[in-house]
Amino acid sequence: MxxxxxxxxxxxxxxxxxxxxxxxxxxxxxxxxxxxxxxxxxxxxxxxxxxxxxxxxxxxxxxxxxxxxxxxxxxxxxxxxxxxxxxxxxxxxxxxxxxxxxxxxxxxxxxxxxxxxxxxxxxxxxxxxxxxxxxxxxxxxxxxxxxxxxxxxxxxxxxxxxxxxxxxxxxxxxxxxxxxxxxxxxxxxxxxxxxxxxxxxxxxxxxxxxxxxxxxxxxxxxxxxxNDRMQMQAGSASLDDCAMTVLATVVSRPTHDRAILDCGSKSLAADPLGPGLGHGHILTYPEAVILRLNEEHGTVDLSRCIGRPEIGERVRVVPNHACVVTNLHDRLWGVRGERVEAQWPVAARGLTG
Amino acid sequence: MxxxxxxxxxxxxxxxxxxxxxxxxxxxxxxxxxxxxxxxxxxxxxxxxxxxxxxxxxxxxxxxxxxxxxxxxxxxxxxxxxxxxxxxxxxxxxxxxxxxxxxxxxxxxxxxxxxxxxxxxxxxxxxxxxxxxxxxxxxxxxxxxxxxxxxxxxxxxxxxxxxxxxxxxxxxxxxxxxxxxxxxxxxxxxxxxxxxxxxxxxxxxxxxxxxxxxxxxxxxxxxxxxNDRMQMQAGSASLDDCAMTVLATVVSRPTHDRAILDCGSKSLAADPLGPGLGHGHILTYPEAVILRLNEEHGTVDLSRCIGRPEIGERVRVVPNHACVVTNLHDRLWGVRGERVEAQWPVAARGLTG
Structure with a gap:
C-alpha cells in the first residue's frame, strides 16, 4: 500500500x-x-x-x-x-x-x-x-x-x-x-x-x-x-531524526496567504512550542506557520512561502509533541519511504490510571 | 454506584x-x-x-x-x-x-x-x-x-x-x-x-x-x-453551568504549596485559557492554580489556598475546553449528585476523517 x-x-x-x-x-x-x-x-x-x-x-x-x-x-x-x-x-x-x-x-x-x-x-x-x-x-x-x-x-x-x-x-x-x-x-x-x-x-x-x-x-x-519539534528545540534531535508525521490534506485556500489542513488539535494536540513557532512543521512548506488549531482545522499562514499548496494536496506535518499525538489516535502507520509496511493499534491509549 | x-x-x-x-x-x-x-x-x-x-x-x-x-x-x-x-x-x-x-x-x-x-x-x-x-x-x-x-x-x-x-x-x-x-x-x-x-x-x-x-x-x-472555563471566560456560562468535571486524585504533596494530581494533558488537554489562568478549576480549592500539565501529572500551586488537600484526596476539575477532554477518553460517566447513573462509550472518537 x-x-x-x-x-x-x-x-x-x-x-x-x-x-x-x-x-x-x-x-x-x-x-x-x-x-x-x-x-x-x-x-x-x-x-x-x-x-x-x-x-x-x-x-x-x-x-x-x-x-x-x-x-x-x-x-x-x-x-x-x-x-x-x-x-x-x-x-x-x-x-x-x-x-x-x-x-x-x-x-x-x-x-x-x-x-x-x-x-x-x-x-x-x-x-x-x-x-x-x-x-x-x-x-x-x-x-x-x-x-x-x-x-x-x-x-x-x-x-x-x-x-x-x-x-x-x-x-x-x-x-x-x-x-x-x-x-x-x-x-x-x-x-x-x-x-x-x-x-x-x-x-x-x-x-x-x-x-x-x-x-x-x-x-x-x-x-x-x-522525536518531534520539542526535541529539536531542546537540541536532542534534528529534523532528519523526526520519524512521526501527520499526513493531512489541504481542504481550503480561503485567501492567497491562508491554507486550511484537516488536522487540528484533535490530531496534532495543542501543546505549544513558543510564540510564533506554530503547531507543526510542514515538510514541503518549511516557511509555513501553523498559526492556530481548532479541533479539526489547522490554519496555516503561507505569507512567508515561495510555493503555495493547492486544494487537495497532501502534506506531512512534524508535530510539536509526539507523545500526545499518539494518544489522540487509534492507530499509527509504519512507512518505509512512501510504502506502508505496518499498522499498529495504539493498544495502551485511553486507559484509566 | x-x-x-x-x-x-x-x-x-x-x-x-x-x-x-x-x-x-x-x-x-x-x-x-x-x-x-x-x-x-x-x-x-x-x-x-x-x-x-x-x-x-x-x-x-x-x-x-x-x-x-x-x-x-x-x-x-x-x-x-x-x-x-x-x-x-x-x-x-x-x-x-x-x-x-x-x-x-x-x-x-x-x-x-x-x-x-x-x-x-x-x-x-x-x-x-x-x-x-x-x-x-x-x-x-x-x-x-x-x-x-x-x-x-x-x-x-x-x-x-x-x-x-x-x-x-x-x-x-x-x-x-x-x-x-x-x-x-x-x-x-x-x-x-x-x-x-x-x-x-x-x-x-x-x-x-x-x-x-x-x-x-x-x-x-x-x-x-x-460548558467549560472557555465558555465562562466568554460569558456564555457560569461555573454552575459546567456539567463536566475530571475526577482526580492528589497523588503527591512534595511541598507545602504544591500538589500533584493524576490528571495531565492526556486527561485535561493542554488548550490554554490565558497567562496565569491555569489548566482547570478545582471545585473544592478554587484559589488553586493548575500551573502545568505533563502527560499524566497536573502540578498545582496551592500558595493562594487557605485549606490544602491531603495525599489521597479526590478533587473535581472543571476543564478549560470540554470538547477536547471528551476526545481523550474512552468513556464518560453520567452522575446525579454523587451517584453514578450512566456510562457512555465515546463512540465517535479517534476516527479518521
Missing part, C-alpha cells in the same frame, strides 16, 4: 528513521554501561516495546497501570511504573500485575508507601520501590537527599515492599543538580547501610548528556523513538 | 446541569424560531445526540464523516457535516451515508464542489450543499458575499448537488459583521433567483446573542451541553 492510499488525517512513522533512533540510543547506552529502560508512553504500542527490548533495552517504563497491563499482556516482563499508585482498585491491579511480570514502582510519600506495603504484604509478595526525588523539575519527588534517605529507611522497615533505589525526572537543561542530589543521597545510603541498587534518570531532552555520574544506573527516554 | 467507586482519572458529567443546559438552550431557540442543530463534537456520544433531538433539535452537526457514520448507526437521521470533504475515500463514504440519512455538507471552493458533484451524480443522488462563508473568524469560507453567491451559482449549475444556503462559524464577540455579510449574500441570491433555504450560524461563545437577524435560520452550538 502507498501512503496516498491512506485517508487523512493519519499518523505516519518513518521506519528507517525510527530504527536508526532506536539503534543509536541503545548503542550510546551500551557504550556508557547504562541500562536502557525506554518509556512506552510515546508509542503505547506493544510491538514497538518488544522491538526496543529486542535491541537491548533492559525493560520498559510505563506511566500508568493501564499501560503496564497492556504491555504485560503482550509479553513485556520487566516493567517500572513511574507514578505514585493510590487507592484499593489500583493496588489490587498492581498486585495482579506483579504476579506475572517483574514489576517495580516509585513512591515519594508515606501514604503511597503504606498502601503498597499493606497490599503486597497481604498478597505475600515483596515489591521493589524506588524513592522518587525532585532534582529540580518541580513535579513529584522528595525535596532533599536527607529526606529521600529517611523515606528509603522507612520503606525498608515495611513489609511487602523493598527499597530498591532512586528515581528522578530531571529538569531540562540541568544535568549537574540531579547528579549532585543523587550522589549525596547515595552517600547517605551507604552511611546507613541501605543498598540503592537502581538509580533511574530519564527524559529525552538531555538524552545525549546522560552518563553514570551521580551513580545513575539506568535511563528512561520516551520521545527518542519518534 | 457512588463516584468514589470510580477509579481516577475519570470524566464526570453532572446530569442535572447537562439537562438544564440542554433545555434552556432549546427553549431559547424555540422562542426565537431558530432551528437548533447541536454540534456533537463536544460529546461524540449517540445517546446524548438522541437526547438533544428528543428535546427538540432539528438534527445534528458533525465535524467529520467518522462522527456522522457513528451517529447514523445510532439512528440519528438529519446530519450536517461542516467540513470540506475531499478525496475518493471520503466521497464514497459520503454517498453511502446519504443513502441512509438526510445528509447535507458545506463547501467553500470549486475543488470540493467538483468532487461532490461527480460522486453524487454518479450515484444518482442530489446532495444539499451550503456555501461556507468567512464572516471574520479567519478559518474556512468564501471571503465576500459576492464571491459566495458566485460559488452558489456555480454549485446550482452542477449535477449531483443542490445549493441549499450558507454556513458560517462566526468570529467570537462579533455578531454584527456576520449578520451584515449574510444579509448581503441573501440579497444577492434573491436578485439572482437563487434560493438559500438554510442559513446556519454556530458556536457557543455568543450563544445568547443568537438571533434570526441577517436571515439566520439555524444555530449550531456544541459546548453548551457541558
Amino acid at each position: 502507498h501512503i496516498n492510499d491512506l485517508d487523512t488525517p493519519a499518523v505516519l512513522i518513518d521506519l528507517d528513521i525510527m530504527e536508526r533512533n532506536l539503534r543509536r540510543w541503545q548503542a550510546h547506552c551500551d557504550a556508557l554501561g547504562l541500562a536502557n529502560r525506554p518509556h512506552i508512553k510515546t508509542h503505547k504500542i506493544p510491538e514497538l516495546a518488544r522491538l526496543q527490548v529486542g535491541l537491548g533495552a533492559k525493560g520498559i517504563t510505563c506511566q500508568k497501570l493501564g499501560e503496564a497491563e497492556v504491555m504485560a499482556d503482550a509479553g513485556l516482563d520487566d516493567i517500572l511504573i513511574t507514578f505514585n499508585l493510590i487507592g484499593a482498585a489500583k493496588l489490587a491491579r498492581a498486585v495482579a500485575l506483579a504476579r506475572r511480570v517483574r514489576l517495580s514502582v516509585v513512591c515519594d510519600n508515606d501514604v503511597v508507601a503504606e498502601g503498597l506495603s499493606a497490599a503486597f504484604a497481604a498478597a505475600g509478595l515483596r515489591l521493589d520501590v524506588l524513592v522518587e526525588v525532585d532534582t529540580g523539575a518541580g513535579r513529584n519527588g522528595v525535596q532533599t537527599p536527607a529526606e529521600a534517605v529517611a523515606l528509603a529507611e522507612r520503606l525498608s522497615n515495611r513489609s511487602g515492599i523493598r527499597f530498591a533505589g532512586f528515581m528522578t525526572y530531571p529538569p531540562k537543561g540541568d544535568v549537574e543538580r540531579p547528579r549532585a542530589f543523587l550522589a549525596e543521597a547515595l552517600a547517605l545510603c551507604r552511611a546507613k547501610g541501605l543498598e540503592a541498587a537502581v538509580v533511574s534518570s530519564g527524559g529525552t531532552p538531555d538524552l545525549w548528556q546522560a552518563s553514570r555520574e551521580g551513580g545513575v544506573t539506568e535511563h528512561r527516554a520516551g520521545t527518542y523513538i519518534f | 457512588h463516584i468514589n467507586d470510580l477509579d481516577t482519572p475519570a470524566v464526570l458529567i453532572d446530569l442535572d446541569i447537562m439537562e438544564r443546559n440542554l433545555r434552556r438552550w432549546q427553549a431559547h431557540c424555540d422562542a426565537l424560531g431558530l432551528a437548533n442543530r447541536p454540534h456533537i463534537k463536544t460529546h461524540k456520544i449517540p445517546e446524548l445526540a438522541r437526547l438533544q433531538v428528543g428535546l427538540g433539535a432539528k438534527g445534528i452537526t458533525c465535524q467529520k464523516l467518522g462522527e456522522a457514520e457513528v451517529m447514523a448507526d445510532a439512528g440519528l437521521d438529519d446530519i450536517l457535516i461542516t467540513f470540506n470533504l475531499i478525496g475518493a475515500a471520503k466521497l464514497a463514504r459520503a454517498v453511502a451515508l446519504a443513502r441512509r440519512v438526510r445528509l447535507s455538507v458545506v463547501c467553500d471552493n470549486d475543488v470540493v464542489a467538483e468532487g461532490l458533484s461527480a460522486a453524487f451524480a454518479a450515484a444518482g443522488l442530489r446532495l444539499d450543499v451550503l456555501v461556507e462563508v468567512d464572516t471574520g473568524a479567519g478559518r474556512n469560507g468564501v471571503q465576500t458575499p459576492a464571491e459566495a453567491v458566485a460559488l452558489a451559482e456555480r454549485l446550482s449549475n452542477r449535477s449531483g448537488i443542490r445549493f441549499a444556503g450558507f454556513m458560517t462559524y462566526p468570529p467570537k464577540g462579533d455578531v454584527e459583521r456576520p449578520r451584515a455579510f449574510l444579509a448581503e449574500a441573501l440579497a444577492l441570491c434573491r436578485a439572482k433567483g437563487l434560493e438559500a433555504a438554510v442559513v446556519s450560524s454556530g458556536g457557543t461563545p455568543d450563544l445568547w446573542q443568537a438571533s434570526r437577524e441577517g436571515g439566520v435560520t439555524e444555530h449550531r452550538a456544541g459546548t453548551y451541553i457541558f
Whole structure:
C-alpha cells in the first residue's frame, strides 16, 4: 500500500528513521554501561516495546497501570511504573500485575508507601520501590537527599515492599543538580547501610548528556523513538531524526496567504512550542506557520512561502509533541519511504490510571 | 454506584446541569424560531445526540464523516457535516451515508464542489450543499458575499448537488459583521433567483446573542451541553453551568504549596485559557492554580489556598475546553449528585476523517 492510499488525517512513522533512533540510543547506552529502560508512553504500542527490548533495552517504563497491563499482556516482563499508585482498585491491579511480570514502582510519600506495603504484604509478595526525588523539575519527588534517605529507611522497615533505589525526572537543561542530589543521597545510603541498587534518570531532552555520574544506573527516554519539534528545540534531535508525521490534506485556500489542513488539535494536540513557532512543521512548506488549531482545522499562514499548496494536496506535518499525538489516535502507520509496511493499534491509549 | 467507586482519572458529567443546559438552550431557540442543530463534537456520544433531538433539535452537526457514520448507526437521521470533504475515500463514504440519512455538507471552493458533484451524480443522488462563508473568524469560507453567491451559482449549475444556503462559524464577540455579510449574500441570491433555504450560524461563545437577524435560520452550538472555563471566560456560562468535571486524585504533596494530581494533558488537554489562568478549576480549592500539565501529572500551586488537600484526596476539575477532554477518553460517566447513573462509550472518537 502507498501512503496516498491512506485517508487523512493519519499518523505516519518513518521506519528507517525510527530504527536508526532506536539503534543509536541503545548503542550510546551500551557504550556508557547504562541500562536502557525506554518509556512506552510515546508509542503505547506493544510491538514497538518488544522491538526496543529486542535491541537491548533492559525493560520498559510505563506511566500508568493501564499501560503496564497492556504491555504485560503482550509479553513485556520487566516493567517500572513511574507514578505514585493510590487507592484499593489500583493496588489490587498492581498486585495482579506483579504476579506475572517483574514489576517495580516509585513512591515519594508515606501514604503511597503504606498502601503498597499493606497490599503486597497481604498478597505475600515483596515489591521493589524506588524513592522518587525532585532534582529540580518541580513535579513529584522528595525535596532533599536527607529526606529521600529517611523515606528509603522507612520503606525498608515495611513489609511487602523493598527499597530498591532512586528515581528522578530531571529538569531540562540541568544535568549537574540531579547528579549532585543523587550522589549525596547515595552517600547517605551507604552511611546507613541501605543498598540503592537502581538509580533511574530519564527524559529525552538531555538524552545525549546522560552518563553514570551521580551513580545513575539506568535511563528512561520516551520521545527518542519518534522525536518531534520539542526535541529539536531542546537540541536532542534534528529534523532528519523526526520519524512521526501527520499526513493531512489541504481542504481550503480561503485567501492567497491562508491554507486550511484537516488536522487540528484533535490530531496534532495543542501543546505549544513558543510564540510564533506554530503547531507543526510542514515538510514541503518549511516557511509555513501553523498559526492556530481548532479541533479539526489547522490554519496555516503561507505569507512567508515561495510555493503555495493547492486544494487537495497532501502534506506531512512534524508535530510539536509526539507523545500526545499518539494518544489522540487509534492507530499509527509504519512507512518505509512512501510504502506502508505496518499498522499498529495504539493498544495502551485511553486507559484509566 | 457512588463516584468514589470510580477509579481516577475519570470524566464526570453532572446530569442535572447537562439537562438544564440542554433545555434552556432549546427553549431559547424555540422562542426565537431558530432551528437548533447541536454540534456533537463536544460529546461524540449517540445517546446524548438522541437526547438533544428528543428535546427538540432539528438534527445534528458533525465535524467529520467518522462522527456522522457513528451517529447514523445510532439512528440519528438529519446530519450536517461542516467540513470540506475531499478525496475518493471520503466521497464514497459520503454517498453511502446519504443513502441512509438526510445528509447535507458545506463547501467553500470549486475543488470540493467538483468532487461532490461527480460522486453524487454518479450515484444518482442530489446532495444539499451550503456555501461556507468567512464572516471574520479567519478559518474556512468564501471571503465576500459576492464571491459566495458566485460559488452558489456555480454549485446550482452542477449535477449531483443542490445549493441549499450558507454556513458560517462566526468570529467570537462579533455578531454584527456576520449578520451584515449574510444579509448581503441573501440579497444577492434573491436578485439572482437563487434560493438559500438554510442559513446556519454556530458556536457557543455568543450563544445568547443568537438571533434570526441577517436571515439566520439555524444555530449550531456544541459546548453548551457541558460548558467549560472557555465558555465562562466568554460569558456564555457560569461555573454552575459546567456539567463536566475530571475526577482526580492528589497523588503527591512534595511541598507545602504544591500538589500533584493524576490528571495531565492526556486527561485535561493542554488548550490554554490565558497567562496565569491555569489548566482547570478545582471545585473544592478554587484559589488553586493548575500551573502545568505533563502527560499524566497536573502540578498545582496551592500558595493562594487557605485549606490544602491531603495525599489521597479526590478533587473535581472543571476543564478549560470540554470538547477536547471528551476526545481523550474512552468513556464518560453520567452522575446525579454523587451517584453514578450512566456510562457512555465515546463512540465517535479517534476516527479518521
